[in-house]
Amino acid sequence: MRNVMLIARRELAAYLRTMSGYVIIAVMLFIDGLLFNAFAVPGTAKKSSEVLADFFTMTSGITMVGAVFLSMRLIAEERQTGTISLLYSSPLHDVEIVLGKFLAALGFLFVFFASTLYMPALVAAYGKVSLGHVFSGYFGLTLVGAASLAIGAFGSSLTRSQVVAAVLSGVMCLALTTCWLLTKVTDRPLTEIVTQLAWWGHFDAFRTGLVHVKHVTYFALVTFLALFAATRVLEARRWR
Amino acid sequence: MIHVEGLTKYYGQRAAIRDLTFNIEKGEVIGFLGLNGAGKSTTLKVLGCVLLPTSGKVVIDGFDVSKDPHEIRKRIGFLPDTPPLYEEMTVEGYLGFVAELRGVAKADVPARVADAMKKTALSERSGDVIATLSHGFRQRVGLAQALVHNPRLLILDEPTGGLDPVQIVEMRELIRKLKGEHTVLLSSHFLTEISQICDRFLVIQQGEIIAGGSEEELSRKLGGAGTVELELKGVAQKAIDALKPVAGVTDVTVVKLDGERVSLKVEAGAEVRPALVRALVAAGIDVLRVDRAATRLESIFLKLTHGKEAA
Numbered sequence: 001m002r003n004v005m006l007i008a009r010r011e012l013a014a015y016l017r018t019m020s021g022y023v024i025i026a027v028m029l030f031i032d033g034l035l036f037n038a039f040a041v042p043g044t045a046k047k048s049s050e051v052l053a054d055f056f057t058m059t060s061g062i063t064m065v066g067a068v069f070l071s072m073r074l075i076a077e078e079r080q081t082g083t084i085s086l087l088y089s090s091p092l093h094d095v096e097i098v099l100g101k102f103l104a105a106l107g108f109l110f111v112f113f114a115s116t117l118y119m120p121a122l123v124a125a126y127g128k129v130s131l132g133h134v135f136s137g138y139f140g141l142t143l144v145g146a147a148s149l150a151i152g153a154f155g156s157s158l159t160r161s162q163v164v165a166a167v168l169s170g171v172m173c174l175a176l177t178t179c180w181l182l183t184k185v186t187d188r189p190l191t192e193i194v195t196q197l198a199w200w201g202h203f204d205a206f207r208t209g210l211v212h213v214k215h216v217t218y219f220a221l222v223t224f225l226a227l228f229a230a231t232r233v234l235e236a237r238r239w240r
Numbered sequence: 241m242i243h244v245e246g247l248t249k250y251y252g253q254r255a256a257i258r259d260l261t262f263n264i265e266k267g268e269v270i271g272f273l274g275l276n277g278a279g280k281s282t283t284l285k286v287l288g289c290v291l292l293p294t295s296g297k298v299v300i301d302g303f304d305v306s307k308d309p310h311e312i313r314k315r316i317g318f319l320p321d322t323p324p325l326y327e328e329m330t331v332e333g334y335l336g337f338v339a340e341l342r343g344v345a346k347a348d349v350p351a352r353v354a355d356a357m358k359k360t361a362l363s364e365r366s367g368d369v370i371a372t373l374s375h376g377f378r379q380r381v382g383l384a385q386a387l388v389h390n391p392r393l394l395i396l397d398e399p400t401g402g403l404d405p406v407q408i409v410e411m412r413e414l415i416r417k418l419k420g421e422h423t424v425l426l427s428s429h430f431l432t433e434i435s436q437i438c439d440r441f442l443v444i445q446q447g448e449i450i451a452g453g454s455e456e457e458l459s460r461k462l463g464g465a466g467t468v469e470l471e472l473k474g475v476a477q478k479a480i481d482a483l484k485p486v487a488g489v490t491d492v493t494v495v496k497l498d499g500e501r502v503s504l505k506v507e508a509g510a511e512v513r514p515a516l517v518r519a520l521v522a523a524g525i526d527v528l529r530v531d532r533a534a535t536r537l538e539s540i541f542l543k544l545t546h547g548k549e550a551a
Binding site: 003006007010013014017018081082083084085086087088089090091092238239240 | 251252285288289290291292294310311313314316318320322323324325326327328329337338340341342343385
């Protein structure tokens with residue numbers, strides 16, 4: 001655990017010392033604010049809970065895209081600059097490298113989440129908001145962020161180019177988000193499998209204020225599998 | 241300290257190194273010589289536990305690379321051909337991070353970092369951000385990270401690569417000071433640069449070790465490829481007559497005549513410089529300069545690699 005925290009601390013400091021992390025979060029916040037103003041607030045009279053649910057829907061999409069950009073550098077940059085040799089020649093397990101980097105990116109993503117709190121606060125100021133709904137929404141966002149970052153870490157482990165890493169991770173996230181479309185052209189039991197795989201079906205509960213174990217398990221499983229795959233890729237590179 | 245037997249590493253279908261076998265004793269400074277693509281870096285990466293071997297046995301300090309890589313990693317300091325530096329960190333912060341990464345207890349980190357910076361003459365730049373450092377200083381930080389945890393074995397892949405002549409001399413001095421404290425394994429294709437630091441050389445070509453030994457031993461194996469340059473004050477013919485009978489001398493030629501100053505080139509198979517000076521002094525000739533030709537090791541290396549290619 002000491003090594004994981006050591007790597008996470010350095011990685012988080014790298015996000016805070018360089019511009020790229022701030023730029024990504026600033027863009028995420030700007031787009032989230034615009035969407036909130038354009039789609040969640042106006043229109044016909046809505047309940048506060050509906051506005052909040054819309055906010056979480058939009059923020060989940062932005063979280064996924066932002067996480068892909070935040071994570072594209074995690075391992076690809078180490079290979080690009082040659083610093084991976086330092087990690088490989090140190091007494092570390094590959095899983096410690098992957099976990100440390102993942103936790104740092106997740107920590108930085110919390111900066112984004114914290115910066116979006118003013119939007120639920122605005123809803124609360126003009127309506128009635130349940131704290132449980134806010135908690136459930138942010139918990140869901142954390143799970144979406146963790147799964148996206150883990151997929152990003154996996155994409156980043158596959159290549160030394162950060163752009164290619166972002167494209168690979170983006171495609172994987174997009175596939176999980178849009179695979180429900182396949183239900184229109186598939187029959188049982190494939191329809192059921194695709195439905196269970198789809199990202200959106202699992203986030204829907206969180207945005208409306210519900211926390212179900214099966215949805216938490218889904219995101220935890222995606223996160224675990226992606227981090228496991230990233231670790232195996234790092235291990236395999238020692239043999240190449 | 242290091243026992244390598246039948247070490248082979250494949251990249252896909254291509255063998256980067258093939259059936260390498262050698263031993264390195266504790267405290268030795270070994271130079272790995274080879275052209276680009278010969279397999280030097282791959283060998284050093286396997287010894288540094290960055291890559292795993294396809295086959296063969298590598299034992300460092302009693303631990304097998306394949307079975308106990310963590311134990312070995314604690315005992316080695318590795319400087320790859322591109323120093324692994326985090327640009328946004330300060331020199332001190334970076335070295336502290338590396339020390340902790342290599343298992344140094346938190347309480348000991350400041351002392352270890354200070355010692356590494358002292359050894360590599362970086363103390364004045366401890367607060368500088370790495371991105372702002374010149375190439376020479378970056379290379380020094382690379383060396384400092386390799387020795388910050390006081391490893392028994394230092395593996396340095398082309399530590400003088402890309403440095404200017406002054407920086408090369410400085411780096412050479414830094415490595416020379418490490419002699420005795422650590423076993424050092426370094427590679428270079430600037431052969432004359434490492435001839436002054438290393439006790440022994442391993443010449444690698446097309447993934448195989450084609451020769452090994454000290455400069456003198458390699459020279460002898462090739463039937464004498466050594467050249468000594470002399471600068472004298474006196475008559476050229478008299479000097480030639482005095483030098484030719486010296487044991488080991490195979491040829492003496494005049495390079496330059498400038499009034500009373502004479503430059504000569506002496507070809508010899510072994511170390512003959514003391515005998516040459518004695519012969520000249522006995523003949524009443526003033527010796528202004530005696531040097532081993534800078535290209536000596538270069539010529540040995542070229543003969544070895546060309547011989548291998550011809551075969």
